[in-house]
Amino acid sequence: xQSISTxxxxxxxxxxxxVLKNTYALLAMTxxxxxxxxxxxxxxxxxxxxxxxxxxxFILLFLTTKFxxxxxxxxxxxxxxxxxxxxxxxxxxxxxxxxxxxxxxMTALGGTGAIFLALSGYVxxxxxxxxxxxxxxxxGILVAFxxxxxxxxxxxxxxxxxxxxxxxxxxxxxxxxxxxxIIHGGETNYIMATVSLYISLYNMFLSLLQxxxxxxxDD
Numbered sequence: 001x002q003s004i005s006t007x008x009x010x011x012x013x014x015x016x017x018x019v020l021k022n023t024y025a026l027l028a029m030t031x032x033x034x035x036x037x038x039x040x041x042x043x044x045x046x047x048x049x050x051x052x053x054x055x056x057x058f059i060l061l062f063l064t065t066k067f068x069x070x071x072x073x074x075x076x077x078x079x080x081x082x083x084x085x086x087x088x089x090x091x092x093x094x095x096x097x098x099x100x101x102x103x104x105x106m107t108a109l110g111g112t113g114a115i116f117l118a119l120s121g122y123v124x125x126x127x128x129x130x131x132x133x134x135x136x137x138x139x140g141i142l143v144a145f146x147x148x149x150x151x152x153x154x155x156x157x158x159x160x161x162x163x164x165x166x167x168x169x170x171x172x173x174x175x176x177x178x179x180x181x182i183i184h185g186g187e188t189n190y191i192m193a194t195v196s197l198y199i200s201l202y203n204m205f206l207s208l209l210q211x212x213x214x215x216x217x218d219d
Contacts, residue, residue: 012185020182022190026077027197033078034085034198041089048090051152056083064195073191081198091206095213104216108209112201119172123179130180133173140170161214164207171204 060080067073095101123130144166151160178196181187187196 015188016183016185019188019190019193023182023193023197026074026190026194030077030081030194030198031201034081034088034202037082037085038088038092041086042093042096044089045093046086046090048094049087053087061195064191068189068191077191077195080195084198084202088202088206091209095209098213100216104209104212108205108212111208112205115172115204116175116197116201119175120179123176124183127183128180129184130173130176131184131186133177137170137173137177140166140173144170157214161211164210167203167207168211171200171207174200 057080060076060083064073064076064080067076092105095104098104122128144163147159147166148163150156151163174196178187178193178200182193187193
């Protein structure tokens with residue numbers, strides 16, 4: 001019985017390590033692809049998408065989720081992250097118009113990377129289970145999304161900054177939660193794990209950039 005239990009334990013560890021490895025590999029590739037499409041968007045000087053971003057985003061997210069267990073899932077995850085890169089280009093161009101725009105972008109990018117590495121490293125070394133955060137994070141993200149929508153529609157910059165602060169905290173929580181789910185076997189699909197981490201990084205970067213632009217911008 002002990003040998004069977006040990007074999008199962010070793011099998012679970014191998015499966016978890018495979019999901020973790022595949023997730024980080026796919027995340028790296030999607031981030032590179034997203035950066036490339038953002039660069040294309042910047043060079044074409046595309047206009048900002050605004051609320052139009054939501055329709056294709058949710059369609060591509062639905063398709064990625066639907067086909068997460070097939071090779072089509074990989075196609076849709078690259079379509080999703082590539083599209084998000086396209087929407088990022090016009091935003092970056094707006095910041096590049098500031099005299100210190102490139103500095104703000106690099107600071108936000110570095111801050112996002114540092115937070116991700118620190119939080120992921122903490123979960124991987126401590127092996128703590130953050131699954132209890134799932135419900136709170138879902139409610140928090142919904143509230144922050146609706147507040148952000150209201151701030152955009154009614155042009156409320158102070159509320160918009162508050163929402164950005166909320167998103168930084170919520171996305172930090174999502175990184176802890178998703179990494180914990182992977183190493184504890186709660187998430188066994190690396191495509192969905194990648195999407196979750198990518199969206200967390202995307203939102204965190206934009207939120208950091210907005211706060212930095214508001215308090216350190218020089219236009």
